[in-house]
Amino acid sequence: MKILNSIRVLIASFHQKIWIVVIFAVLLSALLIPVSFLVKVIFDQAIPNNDVNLLLKLTVALIALMTCNGILSIYTRATILRYTKDAVSNIRNALSEKLLRLSHASYQQADISRIHKILVYDTEKLDNFANAIFSVMIPSACISLCLVIILIILNLQMSLLLLAITPLIILITEFLRRASKKSLSQFQASFESFHKKSLFLLEFNKLIKVSSTQQKEAEHHKSIVRELNNSSLRMAIGFIKMSNYQEVVFSVSSIILLAWGSYTVMQGSMTIGTLMSFYFCLFLLKRYLNTIGSALPSVIEGTDSWQQCTRLLSEQHDETYTGTIQHVFDGKIECRDITFSFGELPLFKNFNLSLRPGETTLVIGPNGSGKSTLVNLILGLYQPHEGTVYASDMAYTQWDIQYLRSKIAVVLQEDTTFQGTILENITYGIPNAGPGAVQEAVQYSGLHEFIESLPEGLHTVIGEKGASLSGGQRQKIAIARCFLAKASLIILDEPTNHLDESTVELIASSLKKQKHTPSVLIITHTERLRSRSDQVIELKTAYA
Numbered sequence: 001m002k003i004l005n006s007i008r009v010l011i012a013s014f015h016q017k018i019w020i021v022v023i024f025a026v027l028l029s030a031l032l033i034p035v036s037f038l039v040k041v042i043f044d045q046a047i048p049n050n051d052v053n054l055l056l057k058l059t060v061a062l063i064a065l066m067t068c069n070g071i072l073s074i075y076t077r078a079t080i081l082r083y084t085k086d087a088v089s090n091i092r093n094a095l096s097e098k099l100l101r102l103s104h105a106s107y108q109q110a111d112i113s114r115i116h117k118i119l120v121y122d123t124e125k126l127d128n129f130a131n132a133i134f135s136v137m138i139p140s141a142c143i144s145l146c147l148v149i150i151l152i153i154l155n156l157q158m159s160l161l162l163l164a165i166t167p168l169i170i171l172i173t174e175f176l177r178r179a180s181k182k183s184l185s186q187f188q189a190s191f192e193s194f195h196k197k198s199l200f201l202l203e204f205n206k207l208i209k210v211s212s213t214q215q216k217e218a219e220h221h222k223s224i225v226r227e228l229n230n231s232s233l234r235m236a237i238g239f240i241k242m243s244n245y246q247e248v249v250f251s252v253s254s255i256i257l258l259a260w261g262s263y264t265v266m267q268g269s270m271t272i273g274t275l276m277s278f279y280f281c282l283f284l285l286k287r288y289l290n291t292i293g294s295a296l297p298s299v300i301e302g303t304d305s306w307q308q309c310t311r312l313l314s315e316q317h318d319e320t321y322t323g324t325i326q327h328v329f330d331g332k333i334e335c336r337d338i339t340f341s342f343g344e345l346p347l348f349k350n351f352n353l354s355l356r357p358g359e360t361t362l363v364i365g366p367n368g369s370g371k372s373t374l375v376n377l378i379l380g381l382y383q384p385h386e387g388t389v390y391a392s393d394m395a396y397t398q399w400d401i402q403y404l405r406s407k408i409a410v411v412l413q414e415d416t417t418f419q420g421t422i423l424e425n426i427t428y429g430i431p432n433a434g435p436g437a438v439q440e441a442v443q444y445s446g447l448h449e450f451i452e453s454l455p456e457g458l459h460t461v462i463g464e465k466g467a468s469l470s471g472g473q474r475q476k477i478a479i480a481r482c483f484l485a486k487a488s489l490i491i492l493d494e495p496t497n498h499l500d501e502s503t504v505e506l507i508a509s510s511l512k513k514q515k516h517t518p519s520v521l522i523i524t525h526t527e528r529l530r531s532r533s534d535q536v537i538e539l540k541t542a543y544a
């Protein structure tokens with residue numbers, strides 16, 4: 001049922017072209033009809049009459065037919081692959097769009113390694129699943145059906161005998177499929193912990209070193225790899241058993257059929273040509289059934305991956321605000337009577353705040369008092385449970401929130417530098433910034449001296465998360481990006497954390513120099529910038 005559902009959704013992506021798949025499969029099947037007839041003529045006419053000429057002609061015809069079959073088969077599979085790859089690309093795009101639409105709150109709670117696994121590994125398995133179903137199983141099933149019809153026409157009695165073993169094959173396949181499903185879930189679970197652990201080792205490499213836990217981590221990783229190895233072996237053996245048991249049942253049945261067929265020939269109720277033709281078709285049927293069997297593991301694995309993908313796609317955690325209006329934003333923000341909480345107790349209750357163009361507002365408060373949460377509310381990453389946030393006198397619910405955010409420049413508390421050049425980091429989200437504007441932003445943020453000291457200057461490549469930079473240099477890059485954006489509102493969340501006194505002074509005076517007079521919101525837990533601000537909001541306790 002789950003498999004059928006997955007097939008239905010995949011077909012939906014290329015339903016206008018499904019008839020091409022069907023036509024190819026029918027053509028491939030049709031090519032086999034003359035083959036069985038030619039084999040019969042070889043044994044019934046060419047051999048008994050010692051007719052070498054006829055034998056040669058029939059052989060050439062057989063070779064030509066089988067070559068056509070091979071070429072058409074390649075063309076069929078290549079054509080179908082193009083459709084399935086497109087269908088899987090659509091699913092990959094839908095997943096990444098979903099990821100970008102996730103609300104900040106759900107992203108914070110999300111299991112990132114699970115989402116990463118779905119995006120990268122499960123979509124790859126889905127690709128294998130689609131290939132297995134459409135380019136292997138469906139054409140092979142059509143051809144097998146055609147071969148069964150030919151077998152019935154050739155000899156009904158022997159076909160019925162063959163049909164009698166079909167339930168046995170189905171029973172064995174079903175039993176082994178269920179067993180494989182169990183080993184597959186065990187494999188999935190151990191693969192997930194392997195994936196999580198590997199990400200942890202990469203992300204927390206420094207923590208592991210400074211905590212001297214390399215040995216412990218190495219042993220833990222080894223035990224996870226051992227479990228992965230065992231579960232993957234169990235799964236592979238399950239799949240091998242499935243195809244081998246089918247093979248054995250089929251071979252035994254073929255021998256019984258040969259014996260019965262030979263007896264029938266001896267009795268004179270069937271010609272040797274019909275027996276040979278029957279056997280030739282049986283050999284082809286076995287080949288196509290084997291092909292179907294070998295595609296089964298990809299189908300079983302892919303069905304599970306498909307479920308993971310659809311589960312993620314159906315999660316209802318999209319952006320908080322869904323308005324569409326793109327209005328002129330002058331930097332004016334108002335929080336009117338807003339209430340917001342993470343749990344039972346409100347972090348903000350009937351809270352009011354007003355940011356005005358050209359003014360600097362300082363929000364000061366101890367750890368955990370809600371300063372970063374306030375930034376998230378102003379960025380529209382969270383929505384207040386009561387009250388409304390306004391930008392230029394228009395409620396956030398009406399704004400196209402992405403557009404509004406593009407008018408706000410923010411220096412977040414967390415590090416936002418990424419692998420790339422300093423220039424790429426500074427111009428992230430502002431791709432059209434000219435060299436003059438970049439130089440100006442670099443001066444404003446106090447980054448110029450550092451850049452001048454680098455042989456490659458702005459084109460110096462910095463490591464993952466700015467690993468080759470000091471905390472202050474990373475902070476200055478984020479501040480330069482903020483100045484470059486020429487936004488109507490500048491938010492600096494704990495900007496002074498890594499900066500020395502003279503740089504803080506420089507940035508404070510740079511903020512005042514901005515000709516487009518943005519409103520500025522500075523979040524801090526120190527008093528350093530109090531004298532530079534037009535208003536100070538104090539969040540004294542955890543519940544303002």
Ligand SMILES: Nc1ncnc2c1ncn2[C@@H]1O[C@H](COP(=O)(O)OP(=O)(O)OP(=O)(O)O)[C@@H](O)[C@H]1O
Nearest residue numbers: 108342347365366367368369370371372373374525
């Ligand atoms: N996503 C979340 N889920 C649940 N509680 C949260 C979440 N984010 C923050 N909190 C809680 O809300 C409170 C305010 O957090 P917030 O980060 O806004 O404080 P802050 O004033 O910026 O602190 P700091 O000065 O340490 O950065 C804290 O008690 C924190 O534990």
